[in-house]
Each structure stands twice: as C-alpha cells, then as structure tokens.
Amino acid sequence: MRDFSKSCEWLSINTATVKKQWSLDKIIDECAKRNIRSISPWRDQVSVVGIERIAKQLKSHSMTLSGYCRGGFFTAVDAKGLQEARDDNRRAIDEAKKLEAPCLVLVVGSLPGALAGAASYKEIGLAREQVFDGVAQALEYAKEVGMPLAIEPLHPMQAAERACINTLEQALDMCDALDPSKGGSLGVALDVYHTWWDPKLKEQIERAGRNRLLAYHVCDWLTPTKDLLNDRGMMGDGVIELKKIRGWVEDNGFAGFCEVEIFSELDWWKRPGEDVLDTCITRHKTHT
Amino acid sequence: MRDFSKSCEWLSINTATVKKQWSLDKIIDECAKRNIRSISPWRDQVSVVGIERIAKQLKSHSMTLSGYCRGGFFTAVDAKGLQEARDDNRRAIDEAKKLEAPCLVLVVGSLPGALAGAASYKEIGLAREQVFDGVAQALEYAKEVGMPLAIEPLHPMQAAERACINTLEQALDMCDALDPSKGGSLGVALDVYHTWWDPKLKEQIERAGRNRLLAYHVCDWLTPTKDLLNDRGMMGDGVIELKKIRGWVEDNGFAGFCEVEIFSELDWWKRPGEDVLDTCITRHKTHT
Numbered sequence: 001m002r003d004f005s006k007s008c009e010w011l012s013i014n015t016a017t018v019k020k021q022w023s024l025d026k027i028i029d030e031c032a033k034r035n036i037r038s039i040s041p042w043r044d045q046v047s048v049v050g051i052e053r054i055a056k057q058l059k060s061h062s063m064t065l066s067g068y069c070r071g072g073f074f075t076a077v078d079a080k081g082l083q084e085a086r087d088d089n090r091r092a093i094d095e096a097k098k099l100e101a102p103c104l105v106l107v108v109g110s111l112p113g114a115l116a117g118a119a120s121y122k123e124i125g126l127a128r129e130q131v132f133d134g135v136a137q138a139l140e141y142a143k144e145v146g147m148p149l150a151i152e153p154l155h156p157m158q159a160a161e162r163a164c165i166n167t168l169e170q171a172l173d174m175c176d177a178l179d180p181s182k183g184g185s186l187g188v189a190l191d192v193y194h195t196w197w198d199p200k201l202k203e204q205i206e207r208a209g210r211n212r213l214l215a216y217h218v219c220d221w222l223t224p225t226k227d228l229l230n231d232r233g234m235m236g237d238g239v240i241e242l243k244k245i246r247g248w249v250e251d252n253g254f255a256g257f258c259e260v261e262i263f264s265e266l267d268w269w270k271r272p273g274e275d276v277l278d279t280c281i282t283r284h285k286t287h288t
Numbered sequence: 289m290r291d292f293s294k295s296c297e298w299l300s301i302n303t304a305t306v307k308k309q310w311s312l313d314k315i316i317d318e319c320a321k322r323n324i325r326s327i328s329p330w331r332d333q334v335s336v337v338g339i340e341r342i343a344k345q346l347k348s349h350s351m352t353l354s355g356y357c358r359g360g361f362f363t364a365v366d367a368k369g370l371q372e373a374r375d376d377n378r379r380a381i382d383e384a385k386k387l388e389a390p391c392l393v394l395v396v397g398s399l400p401g402a403l404a405g406a407a408s409y410k411e412i413g414l415a416r417e418q419v420f421d422g423v424a425q426a427l428e429y430a431k432e433v434g435m436p437l438a439i440e441p442l443h444p445m446q447a448a449e450r451a452c453i454n455t456l457e458q459a460l461d462m463c464d465a466l467d468p469s470k471g472g473s474l475g476v477a478l479d480v481y482h483t484w485w486d487p488k489l490k491e492q493i494e495r496a497g498r499n500r501l502l503a504y505h506v507c508d509w510l511t512p513t514k515d516l517l518n519d520r521g522m523m524g525d526g527v528i529e530l531k532k533i534r535g536w537v538e539d540n541g542f543a544g545f546c547e548v549e550i551f552s553e554l555d556w557w558k559r560p561g562e563d564v565l566d567t568c569i570t571r572h573k574t575h576t
Contacts, residue, residue: 111527114511115511117511117512118511122527122529124485124529128487155444156443156444156485156486157445159484160485160527161511165487166486166487167487196412196447197452198444199454199458221448223402223403223405223406223407224516225445228445228512228514238448239407239410239412239448240410241410
C-alpha cells in the first residue's frame with residue numbers, strides 16, 4: 001500500500017468540495033498553490049468559466065484530472081428525452097476529451113422526475129434497462145474518441161432520484177455485459193461513501209481488478225447523517241475504514257489518485273475554502 | 289396473488305405507526321374497532337402498559353400478532369456488553385412467546401455507540417461477526433421455546449447505527465449458515481422500505497421461499513426523503529412497486545399479513561390516529 005503520510009502526490013480534489021466558496025479557476029489556483037496536482041471538475045463549474053480557459057489553466061499548472069463529472073442521467077419518459085440524454089452524454093464525452101480526463105464519471109440516473117419530487121414512472125427495472133441502453137450507446141462514441149467511462153454505483157438511498165445502479169456488483173455486471181474484453185473503455189468509479197456498507201465490497205473489488213477500477217473517491221460517513229445528499233464527512237470524522245478499503249483497491253492494482261469528494265451543506269461548504277483544502281491535505285496524509 | 293381490495297383480513301398494523309398518538313392498549317382497541325385483526329407491537333410500548341394486560345386484551349379481541357418488535361442489537365465493545373445483549377434477547381424471546389407472536393423480529397445492531405453519535409469501533413466486519421454469534425446463541429434458546437427468529441435486513445443508510453445486515457442476500461446467507469435445514473426457526477422479515485432498491489430482490493425472494501419469509505412489512509419511499517429514519521411514506525405516496533413485490537413474495541409461498549410500518553415524524557405521527565388507521569385500511573386495499 002502506498003505511503004501517503006509525507007506528500008499529497010496522490011491527492012485529487014473533486015471540485016464540488018469547495019464549490020460554494022470558489023469558482024473553478026480560483027479552485028485550480030488554490031490547489032496549485034498547495035501542490036495538489038489533480039482535480040476532478042464538474043461540468044457546470046467548467047461551463048461558468050469556459051472550457052478553453054480551464055484547459056489552458058490546467059496546462060499552465062501541469063495539473064491533471066482524476067476524472068470528469070459527470071455523464072449519465074440516461075432515463076426518460078419518452079424517446080425525445082432519451083435522445084436528449086444521449087446527446088448530452090456525447091457532449092460530456094467531448095468535454096472530458098478536451099480536458100484530457102482519464103475517464104468520464106457516470107451517475108446513471110433513475111426514475112425520471114423523481115429528483116424534482118414526482119416520478120413519471122416507478123418501474124426501477126425499466127430505469128435499469130434504459131440505463132443499460134444509454135451506457136451502451138455512450139460507450140460506442142466513447143470508444144471512438146478514446147474516453148473511458150466510469151460507472152459510479154450510488155448509495156441505495158439515492159436509488160429513486162440519482163442512480164439505479166447501487167452496488168459495485170451491479171455496476172460490474174453491466175461492465176461485463178457491455179465490455180467483456182475488459183479493454184479499459186468501461187469500468188467503475190468507486191466511492192467509499194456509496195459502498196462502504198456493502199458486505200460484498202472486498203469480493204467485488206477483487207472481481208473489478210485493475211482494468212475496471214478507473215477512479216477512487218473518498219470522504220466519510222457521519223453518525224448521525226442528517227441529509228441524504230449533502231452531509232458527507234471529512235476523512236477521519238466518520239466510520240468508514242478508509243485505509244482498509246484503499247488497501248483492497250491497491251491490492252487489486254489501483255495506483256491512481258484518491259479523490260476527495262465532500263458535499264457538506266452543514267459544515268465544509270460553510271468554512272473558508274483555504275481551510276477545507278488544508279484539511280483535505282492533512283487528512284489525506286493521516287486518514288486516507 | 290391475493291385480492292386485498294375488499295377487506296383488511298391480511299392487514300396488520302405495526303404499532304410504531306401510531307405510537308406518538310396512542311398508548312398500546314388504545315391502539316389495540318382502535319384496531320379492533322376497525323376489524324384489523326393483527327398488530328406487531330414494540331417492546332417499549334408493551335412494557336408501558338404491562339405484558340399481562342396486553343396479552344389479555346389481545347385474547348379478548350381474538351387479535352393475533354404478525355411479529356414482535358424487536359430483538360437484536362447484538363454488538364458491543366466488551367464481553368459484558370455482549371452478554372447483556374444476549375440476556376436481553378432471551379427476555380425478548382420470552383415476551384414474544386407470552387404474546388404468541390409468530391416470530392421475533394431482529395434488528396441486529398452495528399457499530400456499538402454509533403447510534404449515540406460516537407462509534408466505539410469502525411470495523412463493520414467485526415460487528416457482523418458479533419451479530420453472527422449473537423443470532424446463533426439466540427437461536428439456541430429460541431428453538432428450545434419454539435419462537436422463530438426473523439432477521440430484518442435494514443437499508444444500507446442504517447448500516448452504521450442500527451443493522452450491519454443490509455441486503456436480503458446477506459440475511460439469507462446467515463440463515464443458511466445457522467439453519468441449513470430451513471426448518472422454520474430462522475428466517476427474514478422483509479420490509480420493502482429497506483429492500484425495494486435491491487437489484488437482486490426478486491432473485492433473493494425466490495431463494496428465501498416460504499420457509500424463510502416470516503414477515504412482510506410495507507410503507508413507501510418518498511421523493512425527496514428528508515430524514516434517514518423517520519420520513520417513511522404511506523403506501524401509494526412514494527415510488528415502491530408494492531404490488532409487484534407482494535406478487536413476488538406470494539409467488540414464493542408467503543401467505544401472511546402485510547404489516548404497515550410507518551415512522552413519520554413530519555407527517556403521519558402528527559395526524560389523528562384515527563385518520564392514520566383509516567388511511568392504512570384504504571391504502572391496503574388500493575395500493576398494497
């Protein structure tokens with residue numbers, strides 16, 4: 001297992017972690033100032049500043065991406081909606097390519113309309129079929145341009161609104177069906193927040209192996225957790241066995257960045273961005 | 289599949305559903321008044337009124353139990369804590385027997401102290417081992433007195449605080465290890481709230497079959513869900529495919545009560561108990 005205690009060589013910051021404090025260009029500068037050499041930005045943050053400018057800024061700092069957030073949301077109530085989702089994923093793939101991301105992270109979507117509080121249908125099996133078809137179609141284009149897709153299984157508490165892929169096993173089943181050769185074009189983004197509870201986590205990480213493990217996200221699970229979306233904890237403040245899980249992914253060939261992704265309405269989004277980044281660095285060294 | 293549209297013959301009320309409105313004796317009377325012929329009471333509610341009185345009252349109404357809530361919380365930081373948990377489960381089994389419950393529902397527990405906000409340890413694997421041992425020991429006594437134990441897999445969002453058994457597959461693995469003969473002494477309480485999201489739900493219900501399906505709980509999953517514990521919905525108000533899942537359990541031999549269990553700080557606990565019970569009856573007929 002790699003020793004993180006002395007540097008932040010393998011730390012990446014998912015830029016949602018300080019999105020309430022700063023615009024993306026500022027986030028990049030603040031990360032560079034701290035020798036953080038990788039980020040994972042969100043499309044909406046990129047769009048505010050402009051992708052050309054972000055691409056240039058990243059180059060000037062020799063900063064790489066650990067992933068690009070995000071494609072997905074493949075489900076819809078009608079053919080028009082499905083087509084819009086597919087077009088949007090094509091654009092996401094192009095943007096990821098432009099920014100030289102190692103993968104596009106997919107939050108696959110679930111019951112259409114549920115995120116707005118009114119599901120248009122309740123058949124989660126249908127959502128799963130639409131997601132399968134959507135990923136298959138996105139994968140064709142992604143292969144053409146050479147952009148790996150990373151399916152992110154989301155915590156089951158997000159199963160209605162954000163993703164109907166909820167376990168690593170389920171994500172890997174889809175990978176095996178769509179990309180049996182394991183050539184690196186399709187894999188998973190493994191986020192400990194979504195998967196730490198899974199009794200089959202170790203077994204499925206072993207199944208995933210190096211070719212499927214495209215991204216690794218960390219934060220912590222707080223007790224109590226006060227919100228289903230935006231109450232993630234800083235590494236060390238919760239109950240996730242971070243070093244144990246990192247050991248499992250590294251034992252199976254993962255050698256990439258540990259990306260810190262914290263959505264925290266109640267705590268970290270309220271603190272000065274400088275403190276958040278400094279704490280990410282410290283906790284990366286001590287707790288990740 | 290049974291036709292529920294004309295009566296509430298197979299409706300049971302988990303008494304937590306109206307616990308903020310009424311004491312247990314009042315709940316029993318109000319259920320009897322509506323021809324609800326089964327309930328599933330909680331130990332703390334029984335204890336307030338007194339178990340002898342509750343037993344007598346149930347008999348006088350010819351009311352049966354669909355389960356008894358609950359045993360479990362088997363984990364602890366030391367031998368003393370483990371022993372206390374075992375003693376308490378023995379008492380729970382005795383109470384269930386006294387009330388002639390068909391099963392004792394087990395919420396197995398997880399990281400000790402997490403429920404109070406400070407986990408004494410983070411090794412969920414250790415919690416799972418302690419739970420395995422705790423269930424094994426409880427099962428010995430339960431078999432002696434003839435009280436089936438029903439392991440309830442809890443939603444993964446409860447994995448830190450309340451139960452480290454989080455999928456039906458995991459619960460059935462434990463059942464198979466501890467009771468390979470499937471003689472009816474060990475099975476599961478299947479609650480749609482905890483399991484609706486599971487991509488393996490249908491497959492694992494088939495695996496469970498009649499001898500393992502000891503209880504069936506319903507409510508609904510709201511979008512958005514505002515609280516991890518107490519924001520359950522009334523059947524029909526959320527996104528769970530209630531009839532589809534009931535079809536699966538009945539196809540696999542389940543012929544018992546549909547037990548309504550709604551924890552709802554924000555809505556149903558604030559309404560008059562009469563309205564809650566009347567709505568349970570209506571929705572049982574139309575949506576369950």
